Amino acid sequence: MRILLIFVCLISLHISQAQRPGGDKxxxxxxxxxxxxxxxxxxxxxxxxxxxxxxxxxxxxxxxxxxxxxxxxxxxxxxxxxxxxxxxxxxxxxxxxxxxxxxxxxxxxxEIDAEQLDEVELVGERTTVELRLDKKIYNVGQDLTVRGGSVTDVLDNVPSVTVDVEGNISLRGNESVRILINGKPSALSG
Structure with a gap:
């Protein structure tokens, strides 16, 4: 019985070595x-x-x-x-x-593939907020948050500007604000 067990172990060891995955690369x-x-x-x-x-x-x-x-x-x-x-x-x-x-x-x-190269189109946009000595300019431009909204919606997105429920506009709590639209005075302030 002992010889049979040794024989089975040797055979299984031989088979496991012969079937090694990967083999010779x-x-x-x-x-x-x-x-x-x-x-x-x-x-x-x-x-x-x-x-x-x-x-x-x-x-x-x-x-x-x-x-x-x-x-x-x-x-x-x-x-x-x-x-x-x-x-x-x-x-x-x-x-x-x-x-x-x-x-x-x-x-x-x-070599460069001239057919792949196409014209380059540069699109310039102004920054959203420009700070000057006497005024702050907010360019709406391509601002997606105000598309389809009113002027008060635009002003609500301007930093430091608040618009209350009645439409009163204040800048840092001060209600004596002059608002210009395209450089012209508007009736929004007052």
Missing amino acids: PPLIEIKAKILDKESGQPLEYATLVLQSAENPERVTGGLSDPSGDFSVEIIPGIYDIRIEYISYKTYELKGIQLFNPTDLGTIIL
Whole structure:
């Protein structure tokens, strides 16, 4: 009985060692390159490298270039589609590249994609509150909190200004306030 128990233990130990998950993994290889701008020759920091396995497209790896434009990525040997992308630059692609040994892709030059660049529209707006020596100017402009409201609703949102139920306006408790709308006196104060 004792020999049978030892035999069963040895067999189970042998089976558990033979079925080890992960098994032998192939050694990783290093892929290197340098990314430069075509016009200036300057390195492109944060350029994206995408390595997608041609045999198993779900296996994707990659990395970003450092401040000197260099990147170094370790991958499992195989056949890969390589893409290098950078915002507003044309994508650099290599398809079906066999990578079974450490490889230096050399210097890769990216050029600006003028078709992606479009016009830039600048919209200037004044600040909401302007402080001057003799007055405080409140620009309603694009203030969403007062859209569709009355003048008293607008004044209620102005800091230091209070509007009571009867419509009396006061600035820091002082009711002798002169209110101008578009630079002209209004009938709101009084």
